Amino acid sequence: MGILEVKGINKRFGGLQALGDVNLSVAENTTHAIIGPNGAGKSTLLNVLVGKLIPDSGSVMFDGQSVLGRKPHEINQMGISRVFQTPEIFSDLSVFENVMIPCFAKRDGAFRMHAIESIFAEKGIQQQADEILNDVNMLEKKDMTASSLSRGDKRRLEMAMCLVQDPKLLLLDEPTAGMARADTENTINLLKEIRAQRGITMAIIEHDMNVVFSLAERITVLAQGMPLVEDTPDNIKGHPKVREAYLGEAQV
Amino acid sequence: MDQFILQILNGLDKGSAYALIALGLTLIFGTLGVVNFAHGALFMLGAFVAVTMSKLLTLSHKVVDEARTDFLGNPLQVDVPYIYDWFGQAAGDVIIDWAVPISIVAAIPVMIAIGFIMERGLIKHFYKRPHADQILVTFGLAIVIQEIVKYFYGANPIPTPAPSAFVGSFDFGVVLGFDPNAIIYPYWRLVYFFFSIGIIAAVFAFLQFTTFGMVVRAGMADRETVGLLGIDIDKRFTIMFGIAAAVAGLAGVMYAPINSPNYHMGMDFLVLSFVVVVVGGMGSLPGAVAAGFLLGILESFASMSAVIDFLPGINQIIIYLVAIIILLTRPRGLMGRKGVMEE
Amino acid sequence: MLGLEKKDFRLLLIVIGLTMLAPFILNPFPEGSEMAQFNAGYPDLMQRFVIFGIFAIGFNILFGLTGYLSFGHAAFLGVGSYAAVWMFKLLSMNVLPAIILSVIIAGLFSLLIGFISLRRSGIYFSILTLAFAQMSFALAYSVLTPITGGETGLQLALDDPRIFGVAQTASGNIPVPAIFGLEMRASYELALGSWLFTFNAGYYLAALFLILSFYLAIRIFRSPFGMMLRAIKSNQTRMSYTGLNARPYTLAAFVISGMYAGLAGGLMASMDPLAGAERMQWTASGEVVLMTILGGAGTLIGPVLGAGMIKYFENIFSKINDTILHGWFAFLPDGLENFVVAIIHPFIGKGWHLTLGLVFMLVVIFLPGGLVQGGQKIAAMFRRKQPEDAQSKATEPAE
Numbered sequence: 001m002g003i004l005e006v007k008g009i010n011k012r013f014g015g016l017q018a019l020g021d022v023n024l025s026v027a028e029n030t031t032h033a034i035i036g037p038n039g040a041g042k043s044t045l046l047n048v049l050v051g052k053l054i055p056d057s058g059s060v061m062f063d064g065q066s067v068l069g070r071k072p073h074e075i076n077q078m079g080i081s082r083v084f085q086t087p088e089i090f091s092d093l094s095v096f097e098n099v100m101i102p103c104f105a106k107r108d109g110a111f112r113m114h115a116i117e118s119i120f121a122e123k124g125i126q127q128q129a130d131e132i133l134n135d136v137n138m139l140e141k142k143d144m145t146a147s148s149l150s151r152g153d154k155r156r157l158e159m160a161m162c163l164v165q166d167p168k169l170l171l172l173d174e175p176t177a178g179m180a181r182a183d184t185e186n187t188i189n190l191l192k193e194i195r196a197q198r199g200i201t202m203a204i205i206e207h208d209m210n211v212v213f214s215l216a217e218r219i220t221v222l223a224q225g226m227p228l229v230e231d232t233p234d235n236i237k238g239h240p241k242v243r244e245a246y247l248g249e250a251q252v
Numbered sequence: 253m254d255q256f257i258l259q260i261l262n263g264l265d266k267g268s269a270y271a272l273i274a275l276g277l278t279l280i281f282g283t284l285g286v287v288n289f290a291h292g293a294l295f296m297l298g299a300f301v302a303v304t305m306s307k308l309l310t311l312s313h314k315v316v317d318e319a320r321t322d323f324l325g326n327p328l329q330v331d332v333p334y335i336y337d338w339f340g341q342a343a344g345d346v347i348i349d350w351a352v353p354i355s356i357v358a359a360i361p362v363m364i365a366i367g368f369i370m371e372r373g374l375i376k377h378f379y380k381r382p383h384a385d386q387i388l389v390t391f392g393l394a395i396v397i398q399e400i401v402k403y404f405y406g407a408n409p410i411p412t413p414a415p416s417a418f419v420g421s422f423d424f425g426v427v428l429g430f431d432p433n434a435i436i437y438p439y440w441r442l443v444y445f446f447f448s449i450g451i452i453a454a455v456f457a458f459l460q461f462t463t464f465g466m467v468v469r470a471g472m473a474d475r476e477t478v479g480l481l482g483i484d485i486d487k488r489f490t491i492m493f494g495i496a497a498a499v500a501g502l503a504g505v506m507y508a509p510i511n512s513p514n515y516h517m518g519m520d521f522l523v524l525s526f527v528v529v530v531v532g533g534m535g536s537l538p539g540a541v542a543a544g545f546l547l548g549i550l551e552s553f554a555s556m557s558a559v560i561d562f563l564p565g566i567n568q569i570i571i572y573l574v575a576i577i578i579l580l581t582r583p584r585g586l587m588g589r590k591g592v593m594e595e
Numbered sequence: 596m597l598g599l600e601k602k603d604f605r606l607l608l609i610v611i612g613l614t615m616l617a618p619f620i621l622n623p624f625p626e627g628s629e630m631a632q633f634n635a636g637y638p639d640l641m642q643r644f645v646i647f648g649i650f651a652i653g654f655n656i657l658f659g660l661t662g663y664l665s666f667g668h669a670a671f672l673g674v675g676s677y678a679a680v681w682m683f684k685l686l687s688m689n690v691l692p693a694i695i696l697s698v699i700i701a702g703l704f705s706l707l708i709g710f711i712s713l714r715r716s717g718i719y720f721s722i723l724t725l726a727f728a729q730m731s732f733a734l735a736y737s738v739l740t741p742i743t744g745g746e747t748g749l750q751l752a753l754d755d756p757r758i759f760g761v762a763q764t765a766s767g768n769i770p771v772p773a774i775f776g777l778e779m780r781a782s783y784e785l786a787l788g789s790w791l792f793t794f795n796a797g798y799y800l801a802a803l804f805l806i807l808s809f810y811l812a813i814r815i816f817r818s819p820f821g822m823m824l825r826a827i828k829s830n831q832t833r834m835s836y837t838g839l840n841a842r843p844y845t846l847a848a849f850v851i852s853g854m855y856a857g858l859a860g861g862l863m864a865s866m867d868p869l870a871g872a873e874r875m876q877w878t879a880s881g882e883v884v885l886m887t888i889l890g891g892a893g894t895l896i897g898p899v900l901g902a903g904m905i906k907y908f909e910n911i912f913s914k915i916n917d918t919i920l921h922g923w924f925a926f927l928p929d930g931l932e933n934f935v936v937a938i939i940h941p942f943i944g945k946g947w948h949l950t951l952g953l954v955f956m957l958v959v960i961f962l963p964g965g966l967v968q969g970g971q972k973i974a975a976m977f978r979r980k981q982p983e984d985a986q987s988k989a990t991e992p993a994e
Contacts, residue, residue, distance in 0.1 A: 050836065076838035088836065090829040093822070101826050102837045104819050110840040113847060115820035118598055122819065161837065287718055377960070383718050384664045388888060389959040391881065395952030403941050403949065523725060523877060530722050565738030572726035572733075579715060579723055 267548020533588020653855020701857020
C-alpha cells in the first residue's frame with residue numbers, strides 16, 4: 001500500500017478524455033516519476049492530486065484519507081507540497097519571510113489570528129527558517145527581496161519553502177523545464193541530496209528523460225490519458241510500448 | 253399594459269447611455285486590458301462639446317440698433333451672432349437651433365484626438381501595471397478633467413436644448429390603440445435611442461466587417477499570438493481607444509439636451525456603467541450593450557409606484573442589487589468570456 | 596518597548612509628539628498677521644486631521660497589505676456615525692459608549708459586506724464594494740429615513756429619551772457630547788505674545804484614539820498575520836499551496852479596517868452630533884483611497900500624512916485667492932505679476948481639487964510608495980555615499 005493511491009481516475013474536458021482509468025501507486029520513501037509525451041495527461045493528473053481539478057470518477061487516497069473535493073490548502077495541510085514549473089514564490093517579500101510563512105502554516109494551520117504577536121518574537125520559527133536557508137545555501141541572501149533572485153535561486157527558494165514544511169509527499173512539476181544544462185545538473189543534485197538526507201517521498205512529472213533516469217526509482221508512463229506501464233527505470237528503458245509512445249521523440 | 257410599455261420606453265434612453273458608455277469601457281478593457289475610470293469623464297467631455305458648440309454659434313458682437321433705445325434713451329446695443337453676418341438671420345437661427353446635432357461633427361475628431369492623447373500620454377504606460385494602479389491613475393485623471401471643465405464652465409448645469417423641431421412628445425398611446433396621452437415620450441429621447449442603436453451597429457459592423465476590426469477582435473481574444481504574427485497591434489489599440497472615446501463623447505453630446513451637462517455628470521454615470529460592464533461580462537461587447545438596456549429598463553420598472561409601494565427604495569438600488577447577485581452567481585456576467593480578469 | 600522594535604517605537608513617539616503638540620505645530624503664525632490664515636490649529640480642522648488619519652490607517656490595513664482595493668469604505672464610517680448618534684439619542688451624551696457601539700456596528704456591517712465581496716478579487720471586488728456602498732447610501736437617503744434621518748441627516752432632538760442622561764439641559768437646550776462631564780467642545784486658549792494656541796478636549800480625545808490606532812496598526816504590520824496579508828497581495832497561488840486559507844485572512848483585514856472606519860465615524864459624530872448619508876457616498880470612499888495612496892499605501896505613517904495633506908488642502912489651501920497671490924508676487928514687475936497669478940490661479944482656491952488630482956496622478960505614476968517613498972528617495976540621495984544602503988533599502992520593512 002503506497003502513501004498515495006490513485007484508482008480509476010477519469011476526467012473529460014468536453015469531448016476530450018484527458019485521463020482514462022488512471023491508476024497510480026506511489027510507495028513511501030521512493031522517487032516516483034510520471035512521464036509521457038505532450039498531452040499525455042500529466043498536468044491534469046497533477047492538478048487532480050493537488051485539488052485544483054475534481055475528476056469525474058475514481059478515488060485519490062493520500063495517507064489513508066481521500067483528497068478529492070478538498071481545497072489546495074487543505075491538501076497541503078495533509079502533507080503534500082508542490083513545486084511549480086515556474087517557481088511560485090512571494091516575490092514582494094524577503095527571502096526570509098518567504099520561508100517563514102510555510103513554517104507558520106505548518107505550526108498554526110490554515111488560519112490563525114495572530115495579529116498582535118510580533119514576528120521578531122517568534123524565535124523558533126526564525127530558527128527553522130534559518131536552518132532551511134542554510135541547507136539550500138541561501139542564508140546570506142535572506143534579506144534580499146525574492147523578486148531580485150536569480151532564476152536558479154528562485155527555484156531553490158521554492159524548494160526550501162516546500163521542504164521546511166517537512167511534507168510527506170513532494171510533488172514536482174517539471175522542475176528542470178526550460179533550464180540550461182548546468183542548472184539542470186544542479187537541480188538533479190539538489191533533489192538527490194534532499195532525497196538522501198530527508199527521505200521525502202517525491203513524485204516528479206518530467207519531460208526530460210535524463211532527469212527522470214537519474215532520479216526515479218519507479219516510473220509510470222502515461223500516453224493519451226491512459227497509464228501505459230509502471231515499472232523500474234531499467235525495465236522502462238527497453239520497453240517496446242514506451243518506445244512506441246515516444247516515437248519521433250529522440251530522448252529515448 | 254400601457255404602463256408596461258411606458259416603462260420600457262423610459263428605460264430605453266438611460267439604457268442607451270449606459271450601453272454606449274459600457275460599450276466604450278469594454279472596448280478599452282477588451283483590447284488594452286485597462287480598467288478606465290476616466291471613461292465617465294469622456295462622456296462628460298462629449299456633453300461639453302455640445303455646450304461649447306452652442307456657445308460658439310451664439311458668439312456675438314455688439315451692434316447699435318438705431319431704431320430702438322434703452323430705458324435711458326440711448327441707442328440700444330444688441331448682440332448679433334457672427335453667424336447672422338455670414339448666413340443671414342433666418343439661416344443663422346436654424347444653425348443655432350441645431351447646435352447639438354452639429355456638435356456631433358465636431359465631437360468625433362475632438363474626442364478621437366483626446367482619446368489618442370490619453371492613450372499615448374498616459375494609459376500606455378499602465379498596460380503592465382496592476383489593475384489597481386490603472387483604476388487609481390484614471391480615477392485621478394477623471395478628477396483632473398472634471399476640475400478643468402469646472403474651471404472653464406462653472407459648477408452649475410448648463411441647459412443645452414435640443415432643436416425646436418424635437419421639442420414635445422410623441423404620443424405612442426394613439427398609435428398603439430391606447431388612450432391618448434397614456435404613453436407619451438419626448439421626441440428627443442426617441443432620437444437618442446435610435447442614435448445609440450446606430451452607433452452600436454456601426455461599432456459592431458466596423459469590428460465585424462473590416463480587416464482592422466478583425467485584427468482587433470483577434471487581439472482581444474489572444475493578444476500575444478496576434479503580436480507574434482508581426483501585426484503592430486499597439487497602433488490599432490490606440491485607434492480603438494480613440495474610437496471608444498468618440499463613442500463615449502457622442503453619447504455625451506446627444507445626452508446634453510436630456511440632462512443639462514454639469515462637470516460631475518461623468519462620475520455619476522461611471523459607477524453605473526462599471527456595474528453594467530460587470531453584469532454584461534467583462535470584455536464582452538454584446539454583453540455590455542444587452543446589460544445596458546436591461547438595467548436601464550429594470551431601473552425604470554423599479555421606479556413604478558406600484559413597485560415602490562411594494563418594495564420601498566427598490567428603484568434606488570435595483571442596479572446594484574442585480575450586479576451583486578450576478579457577480580456572486582455568474583462571476584463572468586451574462587456573456588463574459590472565460591478567464592477574463594479572474595485573479 | 597511596548598512590544599515594538601526600536602525603529603517602530605521611534606515612529607510611534609514621533610506620532611505621539613506630533614499629535615500632542617499639534618496645536619503649536621499647526622499654528623506657527625502669530626494671530627492677526629497676514630499669514631494667520633494658514634494656521635490650521637483650530638479645533639474643527641485638527642479633529643478632522645486625526646479622524647481621517649484613523650480612517651486612512653484602517654483602510655491601509657486592507658489595501659496596503661492585501662492589495663484589495665475597496666471603493667466602499669465610507670459606508671462603514673457612515674454606519675459608525677449613525678450608531679454613535681443613536682447612542683446619544685437613546686442612552687446618554689457620553690461619547691465612550693457611542694464610540695464603542697460605532698466600532699461594533701461597523702465591524703458587523705463590514706463582516707457582512709466583506710463576507711460577500713471577498714468571494715471575488717481584483718476589479719470585481721472593487722465593484723462589489725462600490726455597489727454595496729452605493730446601495731447603503733441610496734437606502735440611507737430614502738427608505739431608511741426613520742433610522743437615518745434621510746436627506747436632513749440624523750440629528751439630536753429635545754425629546755430624545757437619553758435614559759442615562761438628560762433630554763435637555765436646565766436652560767432647555769440639547770446637551771452636548773462629553774466624556775464623563777468634559778465637553779468635547781471645551782477648549783483652553785493659551786496666548787503667548789501675539790500667538791494664540793487652542794487646546795480642545797475633543798481633539799485630544801480623538802488624538803488618543805489615533806495614537807492607539809497607530810500603535811495597533813504597527814503591531815498588525817509586524818505580526819505574522821500582517822505578513823500573511825502581504826503574502827496574499829504577493830501570490831495567492833503560493834499562499835494556498837502553502838496550506839494557508841487566504842479568505843479568513845482577507846476577511847479579518849476587511850473587518851479590522853471596517854472597525855477603524857467605524858471608529859472614525861463614531862468620533863466624527865462625537866465632535867459634532869449629527870450624521871448624514873453623504874458620508875457614505877462613493878466619492879467619500881474615493882477620498883480615503885486618495886489619502887492612503889498619496890501618503891503611501893503599505894507604509895505605516897503614509898496614510899496619516901495623506902489624510903493630513905488632503906484635509907489641509909481642503910481647508911487651508913482652498914482659501915488662497917488672487918488677492919493673496921498678488922500680495923505674494925508683488926515684488927515682480929506688474930505684467931509678470933499678473934501673468935504668474937493667472938497661471939497659478941486655476942490650481943488654488945476652489946481649484947484645489949485640480950491640484951489634488953494632478954498630485955495624485957503624479958504619485959501613482961512615479962511614486963507607487965507615495966510621499967513616504969518620495970521622502971525616502973530624497974533621504975537616500977543625501978546618503979548616497981554609503982553603498983550598502985541602497986541594497987538594504989529594498990528589503991527594509993515598510994516604515
